[in-house]
């Protein structure tokens with residue numbers, strides 16, 4: 001008997017043309033915003049025009065005192081760490097499982113990222129943090145992986161208890177919240193990316209949020225020199241004498257990107273509520289008893305659903321590897337079901353095993369190895385990830401994805417060997 005699995009020659013469940021998901025949606029209003037910006041100006045040196053409009057809108061949306069736009073999320077993280085006083089010899093506790101840019105700016109500041117293992121959601125585990133704290137630790141940096149908020153209230157209490165700064169990399173989690181408070185507002189400062197697929201996308205870009213005036217001034221000095229520093233850092237502040245040069249780096253966002261980000265921000269809550277509906281729909285349809293467990297959340301937690309992650313429980317599948325199961329899903333046409341690659345436990349990356357050749361001046365100790373973070377490695381290995389659609393008209397395609405998952409589950413025995 002031939003197997004009906006497409007990987008083994010059967011007919012795929014999904015024959016709809018790819019891509020099945022593209023982000024961000026770019027309605028006519030986005031095109032109009034770009035064309036208007038071309039007229040208004042494509043180079044802005046100060047906090048005027050679309051820069052002020054988007055920073056004000058972000059400040060309102062997040063209820064934050066200051067928002068500073070940057071050229072990328074990486075630049076936002078770099079400015080945030082520099083502005084929070086992280087420097088040579090300092091240690092910052094970061095999740096072992098995150099995108100590497102959560103940690104790489106620390107190397108440029110001469111600071112050491114100290115990795116902590118993850119909980120069952122893939123986020124930094126508060127219970128693994130205390131044993132990583134030393135007298136050099138300055139901060140705990142938290143990522144909300146795939147838009148699922150970390151245990152941020154517990155981490156906040158932990159940071160307070162040890163006198164550490166809590167910083168957030170909320171690059172996956174625009175608009176996500178815990179008990180009604182948006183992530184990115186729990187710590188001293190937060191950094192966000194607005195690159196291509198992010199819940200709030202500007203194509204490229206990022207921003208820092210903070211309520212702290214000193215952090216704000218130092219973020220400006222780090223990457224927004226001259227006019228912004230001269231206009232926004234009051235003359236009676238000691239650091240204002242550096243306004244012309246700042247620290248000499250330039251992290252300004254492109255005004256066209258800011259125009260796209262502003263237009264997207266006006267839709268963000270609609271996108272998020274649509275995603276919540278579809279995530280719930282998928283969560284209800286996938287029976288965890290069958291071996292594919294959707295990462296879910298407590299009622300007070302509102303994710304941004306940057307991705308919906310599913311854990312492949314190998315023991316349900318008679319030894320069929322996740323790689324083979326994933327290949328079978330792809331053969332069924334589930335083009336969007338992904339196994340994250342470069343977003344992986346940082347101890348698996350050469351930069352965190354041996355930074356010396358790229359950072360000869362780095363004096364910290366950084367020599368991680370595979371096997372150091374078993375939970376992060378296991379989570380990474382077992383994770384299948386789906387983007388979350390937001391429109392009801394996407395539901396028929398969602399149904400086909402679910403049908404394909406059930407088909408591969410039902411026929412998994414054919415994948416053995």
Ligand SMILES: Cc1ncc(COP(=O)(O)O)c(C=O)c1O
Pocket residue numbers: 072073074075098099101102143169171172192193194195205206
């Ligand atoms: C968690 C996280 N932090 C930081 C970044 C870096 O953002 P950017 O690509 O805008 O520099 C990313 C990018 O994907 C990310 O996923």
